[in-house]
Amino acid sequence: MKKFLKLLCLLLAMAVCFLLGWRVMPKVWPTLKTQVVYRVLPQLQPAPTPVVTPTPYQPKSSAALGDAIVPQDSLVYYFYKDYCPYCAQLEPLMAALPEEITLPDGARSAVKLVCLNKNEEAMAAIIADFYADFAIPEERQYVPAVVIGERYLMPGSEIIDQLLDALLAGEGLATPLLDGAQRE
Numbered sequence: 001m002k003k004f005l006k007l008l009c010l011l012l013a014m015a016v017c018f019l020l021g022w023r024v025m026p027k028v029w030p031t032l033k034t035q036v037v038y039r040v041l042p043q044l045q046p047a048p049t050p051v052v053t054p055t056p057y058q059p060k061s062s063a064a065l066g067d068a069i070v071p072q073d074s075l076v077y078y079f080y081k082d083y084c085p086y087c088a089q090l091e092p093l094m095a096a097l098p099e100e101i102t103l104p105d106g107a108r109s110a111v112k113l114v115c116l117n118k119n120e121e122a123m124a125a126i127i128a129d130f131y132a133d134f135a136i137p138e139e140r141q142y143v144p145a146v147v148i149g150e151r152y153l154m155p156g157s158e159i160i161d162q163l164l165d166a167l168l169a170g171e172g173l174a175t176p177l178l179d180g181a182q183r184e
Contacts, residue, residue: 056082059094063112065126065178074101074109074172076163077147079127081118086156087144093160103170111167114178118143126178134176149174 038045059080069075078094080087100110116123131141136152145154146163149171153159166172 054083057084057088057091058082058117059087059091059113059115061113061115062097062099063114065114065116067112069112069177070110071173072107072109073112074167074170075112075114075148075175075177076167076172077130077175077178078113078115079118079143079145079147080115081143084143090144090156090159093163097167101168103168103173105170109170109173111172116178130178147175148172 057080059078063069063075076097080090094113094115097111097113100108103109116127118124118127130136130147134152140152140154142154144156144159145152146159147153148163148166151162151166151171153162153166
């Protein structure tokens with residue numbers, strides 16, 4: 001009987017240790033690991049994770065604000081920000097815009113993409129003037145956004161769905177000129 005009681009006490013003690021360890025160990029382990037284990041065995045310490053700095057998004061413009069725009073040019077304004085993930089998702093579309101298109105009447109038109117970074121003070125002022133002049137509601141004054149003809153496309157889903165159709169329909173010929181742009 002004494003052996004049975006000793007065995008039972010041993011099993012109860014093990015169960016208590018297991019339950020306490022299960023409840024206490026997650027709270028104690030991080031401190032134990034840094035103050036004891038890594039000091040004794042520094043080779044077990046994981047290497048620090050490198051800090052990754054995101055690269056700014058900068059789409060390629062085919063024209064600048066000061067460039068002269070001839071009446072046959074299809075003009076597209078693209079409003080973006082440096083670190084906007086939604087703007088970066090549109091990079092393949094913006095990079096794939098053709099240099100020249102054939103309009104419905106058969107005329108050829110050069111595509112002029114003017115990219116305006118909303119993070120730059122001068123560009124932000126031009127964009128703000130555009131919002132005011134064309135009464136763009138405040139809830140639509142975000143990036144990415146595209147102006148082509150009379151259309152203001154925002155968010156990215158509108159841009160993806162409508163930009164190429166509007167461009168091929170010749171709407172870029174009617175795009176309003178922003179500050180610094182001029183038609184010859």
